[in-house]
Amino acid sequence: MNEDRSTRRARRLLVTGGAGFIGSNFVLHWCEKHKSDRLIILDLLTYAGNRNNLASLEENENFRFVRGDICDRSLVDKLLAEEEINTVAHFAAESHVDRSILGPDAFIQTNVVGSFTLLESFRQYWLKKGRSTDFLFLHVSTDEVYGSLNPEDPPFSETTPYAPNSPYSASKAGSDHLARAYYHTYGLPTIITNCSNNYGPYHFPEKLIPLMSINILLGKPLPVYGDGQNIRDWLYVGDHCSALDVVIYKGKPGETYNIGGNNEVKNIDLVNKICAIADELAPNLPVRPARELITFVKDRPGHDRRYAINATKIKTELGWTPQETVEGGLRKTIQWYINNPDWWQPLLTPEYQEYYRQVY
Numbered sequence: 001m002n003e004d005r006s007t008r009r010a011r012r013l014l015v016t017g018g019a020g021f022i023g024s025n026f027v028l029h030w031c032e033k034h035k036s037d038r039l040i041i042l043d044l045l046t047y048a049g050n051r052n053n054l055a056s057l058e059e060n061e062n063f064r065f066v067r068g069d070i071c072d073r074s075l076v077d078k079l080l081a082e083e084e085i086n087t088v089a090h091f092a093a094e095s096h097v098d099r100s101i102l103g104p105d106a107f108i109q110t111n112v113v114g115s116f117t118l119l120e121s122f123r124q125y126w127l128k129k130g131r132s133t134d135f136l137f138l139h140v141s142t143d144e145v146y147g148s149l150n151p152e153d154p155p156f157s158e159t160t161p162y163a164p165n166s167p168y169s170a171s172k173a174g175s176d177h178l179a180r181a182y183y184h185t186y187g188l189p190t191i192i193t194n195c196s197n198n199y200g201p202y203h204f205p206e207k208l209i210p211l212m213s214i215n216i217l218l219g220k221p222l223p224v225y226g227d228g229q230n231i232r233d234w235l236y237v238g239d240h241c242s243a244l245d246v247v248i249y250k251g252k253p254g255e256t257y258n259i260g261g262n263n264e265v266k267n268i269d270l271v272n273k274i275c276a277i278a279d280e281l282a283p284n285l286p287v288r289p290a291r292e293l294i295t296f297v298k299d300r301p302g303h304d305r306r307y308a309i310n311a312t313k314i315k316t317e318l319g320w321t322p323q324e325t326v327e328g329g330l331r332k333t334i335q336w337y338i339n340n341p342d343w344w345q346p347l348l349t350p351e352y353q354e355y356y357r358q359v360y
């Protein structure tokens with residue numbers, strides 16, 4: 001337990017990728033829970049970043065948005081010093097497996113080079129500040145670094161060897177190794193979290209749950225890869241944010257914490273569940289029952305069969321457990337997509353349609 005960080009005095013956070021899906025949920029969570037803390041958002045606003053996610057904070061004096069690249073060393077140096085940052089919460093990444101298959105370059109640049117740039121800048125600033133024990137670099141990563149499980153395998157734990165299978169997961173693995181090395185080599189207080197598949201509000205349409213929800217609302221086919229038997233462990237984004245909150249205050253530097261939802265579901269079962277909930281919640285669906293839209297399509301290359309997280313460590317050491325069931329989380333999420341077409345319709349741009357044509 002880090003005595004300094006566990007006190008409730010005001011923190012000054014640099015949140016990278018704070019306009020993305022998980023980052024913006026985290027920022028909204030943090031501003032609600034820790035009103036006196038200062039939050040600086042550094043986000044490049046790629047196709048996945050959306051400043052509207054943070055519209056409710058624009059008037060908040062403790063909030064500052066900076067559009068910029070985590071690979072821009074002089075910008076990162078300037079922000080750390082100017083804002084006297086003591087906590088980096090690093091979410092910024094290229095995050096979609098299918099895009100990493102189409103074009104891996106950006107994944108190496110942002111996920112590996114960008115993470116390195118942040119770590120090195122933060123290290124120099126931390127040295128200038130006398131190696132303060134109040135500092136923390138939280139590196140938000142994924143369970144995909146552990147590779148694929150067979151049905152009978154135990155879930156991933158913090159000691160499972162890394163075996164990434166996609167350019168995305170390989171680039172995240174590279175950044176995890178750097179965050180680890182900065183602790184072991186330089187003593188920089190870094191913590192790595194590896195979480196399972198998140199879902200919830202503000203999720204970009206390319207990922208499974210928003211894609212299915214939006215296609216149901218539009219009466220478009222629901223493309224299920226391969227045989228639909230792949231398994232993911234679904235974590236409601238609000239649960240993820242509460243886990244990161246606990247890690248920031250109580251996590252031990254140099255440690256890794258796995259964060260999962262205890263919700264392993266086969267893709268086809270999940271899509272059927274989404275269809276049933278949409279049938280119930282959405283009054284005017286173009287096609288009803290929505291499951292008639294399900295279409296099996298060619299499999300993703302290198303498609304990992306199963307992910308599952310053993311979240312015992314964060315439960316026993318930090319006292320965190322997920323609160324949301326898949327049923328409850330899906331209902332909230334689908335209702336949010338029904339209520340917010342103004343959020344997702346503008347994202348279905350010609351560029352997005354072109355990406356969609358390439359993948360499906």
Ligand code: NAD
Nearest residue numbers: 017019020021022044045046048049069070092093142198
């Ligand atoms: P996202 O794709 O929704 O958002 C990424 C954000 O990073 C965007 O706002 C984008 O504009 C920004 N960004 C991209 N490149 C940047 C750069 N070079 N400089 C500054 N900003 C940049 O991603 P997400 O789903 O919110 O994921 C956040 C983090 O959590 C990622 O590191 C991801 O690997 C990890 N993660 C996500 C999931 C999931 O299910 N979504 C699961 C496990 C881990």
Ligand code: TYD
Nearest residue numbers: 097197206207208209211223224225230267
């Ligand atoms: P995704 O949301 O892309 O997350 P990840 O690849 O990081 O797990 O996909 C979740 C699962 O859903 C994965 O097994 C791939 C599958 N999938 C489909 O079957 N169809 C789709 O259109 C998408 C986007 C994903």
